[in-house]
Amino acid sequence: MNEERKGLKEKITNSDIWRSIFRHGYENTGRRYTLQVLQNVWLHLHPPRVSRHALNFRFTWCMGGITFLMFLVTAVTGVLLMFYYRPTAEYAFSDVQYLEFDIPFGMLLRNMHRWAAHGMVISVMLHMFRVFLTGSYKKPREFNWGVGVILLLVTFFLSFTGYLLPWDQLAFWAVTVGTNMARATPVLGHEGPFAPEPITQANDVRFALLAGTIVGPSTLLRFYILHCVAVPLLASVLMALHFWRVRKDGGISGPL
Amino acid sequence: MEHFIALVTKPDNVPIVAILFLIPYFLWLSYRQARQTDLAGVPSDAALNDKVYVWPYLCRNEFICAIIVMLVLGIWSITIDAPLEEPSDPTKTPNPSKAPWYFLALQEMLVYFDPWVAGVVLPGLIIAGLIAIPYVDINPKGKGYYTIKERPFALAVFCFGFIILWIVLMVVGTFLRGPGWNFFAPWQKWDPHLVVPLTNVNLSYLFGIRDEPTANFFGFVVVAGYYALGPIFYVWKQKSSRFLQELGLVRYILVSFLFLTMLALPIKMVLRLGLNIKYVWVSPWFNI
Numbered sequence: 166m167n168e169e170r171k172g173l174k175e176k177i178t179n180s181d182i183w184r185s186i187f188r189h190g191y192e193n194t195g196r197r198y199t200l201q202v203l204q205n206v207w208l209h210l211h212p213p214r215v216s217r218h219a220l221n222f223r224f225t226w227c228m229g230g231i232t233f234l235m236f237l238v239t240a241v242t243g244v245l246l247m248f249y250y251r252p253t254a255e256y257a258f259s260d261v262q263y264l265e266f267d268i269p270f271g272m273l274l275r276n277m278h279r280w281a282a283h284g285m286v287i288s289v290m291l292h293m294f295r296v297f298l299t300g301s302y303k304k305p306r307e308f309n310w311g312v313g314v315i316l317l318l319v320t321f322f323l324s325f326t327g328y329l330l331p332w333d334q335l336a337f338w339a340v341t342v343g344t345n346m347a348r349a350t351p352v353l354g355h356e357g358p359f360a361p362e363p364i365t366q367a368n369d370v371r372f373a374l375l376a377g378t379i380v381g382p383s384t385l386l387r388f389y390i391l392h393c394v395a396v397p398l399l400a401s402v403l404m405a406l407h408f409w410r411v412r413k414d415g416g417i418s419g420p421l
Numbered sequence: 422m423e424h425f426i427a428l429v430t431k432p433d434n435v436p437i438v439a440i441l442f443l444i445p446y447f448l449w450l451s452y453r454q455a456r457q458t459d460l461a462g463v464p465s466d467a468a469l470n471d472k473v474y475v476w477p478y479l480c481r482n483e484f485i486c487a488i489i490v491m492l493v494l495g496i497w498s499i500t501i502d503a504p505l506e507e508p509s510d511p512t513k514t515p516n517p518s519k520a521p522w523y524f525l526a527l528q529e530m531l532v533y534f535d536p537w538v539a540g541v542v543l544p545g546l547i548i549a550g551l552i553a554i555p556y557v558d559i560n561p562k563g564k565g566y567y568t569i570k571e572r573p574f575a576l577a578v579f580c581f582g583f584i585i586l587w588i589v590l591m592v593v594g595t596f597l598r599g600p601g602w603n604f605f606a607p608w609q610k611w612d613p614h615l616v617v618p619l620t621n622v623n624l625s626y627l628f629g630i631r632d633e634p635t636a637n638f639f640g641f642v643v644v645a646g647y648y649a650l651g652p653i654f655y656v657w658k659q660k661s662s663r664f665l666q667e668l669g670l671v672r673y674i675l676v677s678f679l680f681l682t683m684l685a686l687p688i689k690m691v692l693r694l695g696l697n698i699k700y701v702w703v704s705p706w707f708n709i
């Protein structure tokens with residue numbers, strides 16, 4: 166019986182059709198496993214081997230990876246959203262409405278983008294918490310912790326710039342409140358302590374952020390470009406650096 | 422109560438509710454591992470030198486994790502719609518106006534400090550402080566595993582800052598702050614016309630000081646005295662404490678400054694809520 170099956174298997178895998186599809190068999194060897202990671206463009210950032218405890222969910226909570234996954238989801242859904250959205254005060258709100266009611270799966274697309282963004286903020290905070298609790302910022306990972314702190318800020322800023330884009334009351338006032346504090350920046354804000362004479366409402370840091378004295382159409386354009394181009398690019402570069410350093414610093418930290 | 426349930430189930434507040442479950446869960450998970458290490462000792466080298474191939478073992482885990490997360494996200498996205506309110510209108514200010522949920526701890530700080538402190542200086546110091554952590558924490562133990570015994574001070578400070586001053590304030594800001602940013606318990610109705618009498622006075626006033634230059638000087642002395650606690654403690658303990666000698670003066674000054682600044686927030690909260698104190702230091706240029 167077994168012999169028979171083996172013969173059949175061999176017959177199939179030796180057939181011309183099979184061999185035209187699959188170039189060679191799969192070796193179950195360490196060499197094969199190593200090459201699998203090294204030769205794959207998506208996997209090559211991984212080392213060939215990791216210590217066993219790094220696989221443990223209870224150790225990493227998977228939170229760094231989930232943060233990255235959420236970033237990828239927002240990138241893909243975000244590009245799709247860009248096809249339907251125009252960042253002008255006339256169109257922005259109605260484009261979002263149109264997306265919700267008339268585009269097939271438009272609502273689902275918007276939901277996924279928004280909830281993945283919120284998910285990313287949650288997971289990045291939990292990731293930082295985990296890294297602290299395991300003391301993983303200690304030598305030699307000091308620098309990568311610093312890169313992480315910048316990534317945390319970038320994540321907040323990514324989410325914050327996106328918050329304005331639906332151009333509804335929620336968006337408008339959340340961003341108004343969120344940027345109001347900038348007027349009180351010492352020296353550089355017109356209401357801040359030690360603001361010199363030439364600093365006014367029309368040239369302080371808040372003006373630079375909003376491209377105006379209140380949240381308006383130019384703010385929308387500015388936030389759109391920051392949200393869709395500038396900040397994602399910055400985040401990608403920093404993540405590449407972050408992942409590279411995780412590996413160069415000896416992989417996931419452990420008690421050795 | 423009804424409005425509170427409506428608030429909690431608002432689509433944009435789902436992350437906050439999730440955090441309310443996630444933080445205790447992960448605290449429990451890490452506490453269990455820490456206790457195990459503290460009782461049984463750090464795992465031996467033998468177990469640690471055990472290496473496994475990334476393909477298939479790690480990649481399989483990543484794949485399973487990604488599928489589960491995508492499932493959760495998919496269900497979340499199918500069942501709960503992203504909010505879209507009326508078109509923006511600069512003339513209609515909603516009350517309360519809130520920043521996005523992850524900035525609500527900062528907005529909450531505005532109750533206790535002027536915007537330049539709560540909105541600019543403190544966030545700046547939080548960032549600087551976070552980046553400084555690896556350079557000022559010279560304890561070589563507790564690297565790469567959960568433990569409480571080997572680094573109680575570091576854990577206590579970080580957990581206090583993260584859980585109480587960031588997460589709890591965020592939750593309070595979302596669920597318990599109503600019109601006029603007034604505090605409302607869950608069972609209280611949000612009353613937009615509620616007027617809370619402002620009877621706050623400055624610390625100097627409480628001490629009977631009425632003229633401005635003296636009040637300014639008094640405030641300066643209080644704040645300077647508060648920050649001087651750091652150096653005083655150093656001078657007092659430096660001889661007897663090996664830890665302080667290893668830490669060194671520069672690191673110590675940084676740690677004590679950041680630590681006292683962090684504690685200034687709960688202190689100011691107590692002063693405001695308990696004694697109705699508005700400012701500790703009133704000067705012609707700024708108030709703290």
Ligand code: HEM
Nearest residue numbers: 225229230232233293301309310313314316317416417418
């Ligand atoms: C966009 C944000 C971020 C992404 C995508 C990200 C991703 C990752 C990933 C995938 C890992 C591998 C281990 C793990 O999953 O836990 C990692 C490790 C690490 N991350 Fe992040 N991270 C981010 C933000 C941060 C932040 C905010 C911090 C700290 C302030 C941080 C500090 C670290 C450190 C020190 C390690 C090494 C941990 C170890 O060796 O145990 N990262 N990060």
